[in-house]
Amino acid sequence: MTSNLRFLTIISAVLLACPAQAAEMVHIYTNPDFGGSPLNGAYLLSNAAAQNTFTAPTSKTTSASSSSSTTTTSGQQFATELNQLVLNALANNLVNQALGTNSSSTPTTPGIKTFNTGVSQITVDTTSGTSTAVTIVDNASGTKTVVDIPNF
Numbered sequence: 001m002t003s004n005l006r007f008l009t010i011i012s013a014v015l016l017a018c019p020a021q022a023a024e025m026v027h028i029y030t031n032p033d034f035g036g037s038p039l040n041g042a043y044l045l046s047n048a049a050a051q052n053t054f055t056a057p058t059s060k061t062t063s064a065s066s067s068s069s070t071t072t073t074s075g076q077q078f079a080t081e082l083n084q085l086v087l088n089a090l091a092n093n094l095v096n097q098a099l100g101t102n103s104s105s106t107p108t109t110p111g112i113k114t115f116n117t118g119v120s121q122i123t124v125d126t127t128s129g130t131s132t133a134v135t136i137v138d139n140a141s142g143t144k145t146v147v148d149i150p151n152f
Contacts, residue, residue, distance in 0.1 A: 083119045090115065090122065094132055094149055 029036035115122040125133040
């Protein structure tokens with residue numbers, strides 16, 4: 001036991017006799033986006049590319065359906081453009097009515113109006129004095145969207 005104590009005393013004395021050394025800690029950014037060296041950019045990009053395991057999802061459509069969906073006839077293009085114009089004009093009119101900036105001086109009579117564009121069926125309900133309810137039903141899928149526009 002005394003040899004262990006003597007050994008620890010000698011080690012302690014040697015350690016206390018050595019001068020302590022310290023240095024200031026300095027942090028340097030590696031990424032050039034945060035002020036690091038611009039020479040690190042290619043290295044960091046190649047490391048990130050090597051670690052990237054993400055692959056883009058593959059399309060699960062069949063070749064027959066993908067070829068028919070990419071080629072549209074001029075009649076289909078015209079029908080799509082016409083549908084967009086009708087929806088745009090209706091949206092502009094509804095927003096103008098809701099905000100009170102309608103160009104016509106006569107107020108809109110309350111009621112329910114239905115428009116069928118072929119692609120969708122649009123029902124505008126102005127019976128409520130506080131808002132206008134617009135219901136859009138897609139004729140192909142049957143999905144229904146309801147938009148409530150408050151009147152100001």
